[in-house]
Amino acid sequence: MRLEKKATVVSSSVAALLVLIKMSVGIFSGSIAVLASAIDSLLDLTVSLFNYFALNTAEKESDDKFHFGRDKMEPLAAVIEGIIISFSALFIFYEAVAKIVNYKPMEYMEISIAVMIASFVITAFLVAFLNHVAKKTNNMVIKADALHYKTDLYSNGTILFALVLISYTGEHLIDPILGMGIAIYMIYSAIPIIKEGLLMLLDAALPAEDVEKIEAVLKAQNNINGYHDLKTRESGSRIFISVHIVFNVSISLYDAHLISDKLEAKLQELFDSKHVDTLIHMDPYDDSEINAIEDGY
Template sequence: MARATPEQYESWIKLATRASIAVATLLIITKLMAWLMSGSASLLGSLTDSLMDAAASLINFYALRVALRPADDHHRWGHGKAEPLATLVQAGFILGSALLLLFAGTERLISPVPPSATGWGVGVSIFAIVATLALLTIQKKAVAATGSTAIAADALHYRSDLLMNVAVIIALIMAAYGFWWVDGAAAVGIAFYIGFGAWGLGKEAVNLLLDREADAEVQQQVQALILADDNVLGLHDFRTRMAGNTLFVQMHIDLDSNLSLLKAHDIAHAVEDRIQSQFPGADVIVHQDPHTVEA
């Protein structure tokens, strides 16, 4: 699929973040009501996850708008790193909520309490599944169009929320038949799931903040575009990195030492154009090195 233009990227980002906040707010209200009526630990876990989803969505909403800002006098490389920075903050919030939920679930396992108003809990969980599926459809299209890591991380939260709601339904039904321990066990399981997810998100964010190379597939595509011109005799010191939606590329190309400065400049400019045609908004720096062509 062709990469989104900066305008398309901004449009999808705004749609996905607004939809995420709307769904998170709706789920918090409904789950809070159901938890107050049922007292279910697993439902509390699902509510906790929704609270973290809402916090993450708000962080994304602000951070991605910062990332969309063009470069200025104080940020000459743009604001793209606001995106992985937001992801790192999200990971910290989620890990903290996982620890709190682990303690709550363990306490419920030690001292099980039968949940009440099971029907409310099951009904709210089914509603949450339907709302989350609708949001994930929007997020899937947004990630496919933009490749945004922050939206992908947000979508991971909501995919886990689907599993959590299924676990809540099972726990509530089992508790109604006397298997009260299932409620606490589900809360502990959810805590571990959230914790491992937070670790993965944090690791990815750190890699992006440390300017990890772009994906191997992207590197291969860029190199093929550079070498598509027979005048480019070689390529070295090739480097890439991602900052938000912006791909940064630097390289040295070998050109015939007999070429005029104007011709060498035109070839380098053509390299930039080919890369930017496939990766809109890419920041490309080309250094030309003379190469002696043997007769």
């Protein structure tokens, strides 16, 4: 099993445990903040299970129906995760406002505090593990999952602080006000997840620094006359590069092919944590201006 899939199994198991604990305490205590955290953990469980399905689907080999594989399941999963986070935040915000209107004091403060301490510690270990996997694999789904649980870590810490504050001051309005703050923060954290996933689904080019690395490799080749029409995109754990390489008109097809193979290997080395698909069009002369005219530029 791939490390990424193992990470989703771990996150799903942790989320299931937290849902069971938080939901029980949230219902009995009447705390909007704890209940909001429980709902968030329930959505974490749903998202982690979907992420496992997405990764499992994305790693399938290409076939007659999907010639380029199913890698875009990964950014699709990230977009769905961001949308789910946003909707859950809106629900939490609504519940917080409802509690302010229909005021009711909290109960079982000691149990609520104990649960949030346990939740904070468990989530902290999970975030550390997911960050480790994200750095090692550079997988978009795991990065989104790590960011999601990182927001949970912050919210759990804030809720814990608020519960302690309520137990000392007796001011129960702190709970719904805090719930509103958590909801706003959740929406804020979901925006970059949705944005990155949409850009990948729309085949946006690689970041400028990655394109510069590719161009540096191409410019370092002494046995080519130049290059043009460099295009890049990313799809899940795969990177696609397309480029026209200009060779000397007298070079043999065999030698041009050998040079192209070496270029492909060097480009793969730039992104060792991902699979790089490089398509090299071998030109006997620079036809970039002709292509530009034909394309209407």
